[in-house]
Amino acid sequence: VLLPGSTASSLWSFAALHALAEGATVRTAPTSTGPAFARALTDTDVVHGVPRTVTDTLDVLEATGPGSVRTLVCGGAALPHGTRERATALGVSVVAYYGAVELSFVAVDVDGRGLRPFPQVEVDVRPVAGTGLGEVWVRSPWVADGYLAGVSGPMRRDGQGWVTVGDLADAPEPAGPGGVPGGVPGGSLVLRGRGDGAILTGAATVVPEDVECAVASVRGVRDVVVVGTPHPELGSVVTAVLRTDEHVTRTALVAATRDLLSPAQRPRRWVRVAQVPRTSSGKPARAVVAAALGEGAGSPDLVQVGWP
Incomplete structure (x- = not known):
């Protein structure tokens, strides 16, 4: 069983323990791209990952042939459209499941007919x-x-x-x-x-407040709210919506928060706005922000301004 990720994540930790309990050999790879990952697939039976790593695996298998890979196991978020069809064309089965570190394994989809509870x-x-x-x-x-x-x-x-x-x-x-x-x-x-606003991105659960604290600590940031926005492979990506002084650049924000946040917590989208929406009690209006981002740059609820 090949795990293209860190066992510091609960998803891959569960995956490793489950495979070992079944008597399988567990191998890890730091990423699901590059020559080393492609070589690892040549003598792998099962790849256990998230939608992004499943897509990467299929890209390699379509280019090189399925080899010994017979099953892709996916958790963390919904599968991208067309994933099962791509795998079937290669003679590879796909098993998707839902769980949480507090709940353990909850439901599984082995045939594309939907998630159903485990025994x-x-x-x-x-x-x-x-x-x-x-x-x-x-x-x-x-x-x-x-x-x-x-x-x-x-x-x-x-x-x-x-x-x-x-x-x-x-x-x-x-x-x-x-x-x-x-x-x-x-x-x-x-x-x-x-x-509760927690962002499920790939194999990680990100608490928005943790990211907001880090971003708010950067000089020139006046207000910030963090939400998840849809992504076809990761489920969601961390998106920071913020009001800043005119001199603050996106490059400076990325650099300033790199050491404050884990890779999963780092915003992939930075949106600069004239005013950050908040509720009457002063809390971040996450639902308003998420809906406005879905409407695009023209939303009246979120006036976007350019970066310097």
Whole structure:
């Protein structure tokens, strides 16, 4: 099993432990590009990664032939459109799954028909009023007991064994045969991200407030809000929307925050605006910012200005 990423990430840590428990040999690669990765694929049976690494793997296999690779395992975000078709053409199967470090493995899609709970896992999608979405709650023997050393996190319990980290899915519909609690037909989940604003990017979960603290510490930054914006391979990318003094450049921001943030936390998009939207209580208006970014540069809710 080839893991093209660091086991410091919970996704690849889970992947390594699972493979070793099954008696497989685990190999790691620092990235999913370059000659070294291509060579590693020549005697690999399974590649376990995120959408970006799956796409990179398919690019190599299409250029060189599938070799010994027979299965691609993907977590962290939804697969890009066309991934399964590309893999099938090479005789390679694709297994996608959903989980969280607090919840362990939750649901799996082995055939492209949608995510369904693993054995002994119950999933309850509870409607969130006014959103058209539901919050994903999980009950299984493998959910975490809590956080060590008083560390806080998104995990919540309901007193009856159900646990959530705030992930959202499509709203429940009337239960059909085989439906999970909450009424998702056939137990299939369509995930829509985190309800608390946490950004799921590749194999990492990024807390916006951590990034905001780092960016706000840069001289000349007057206000900042961080959100996730859609990305076809990573699920989301970290996007910093900020108001700055006129002399602040994007290059200077990247340099100033490089040592303050992990690679996953570093913004891939920097958007300079005349005013950062905030709620009446002074909190970042993340929903407004995310919606305005989706509308493009002409959105009246987010007046973008150029970089010097």
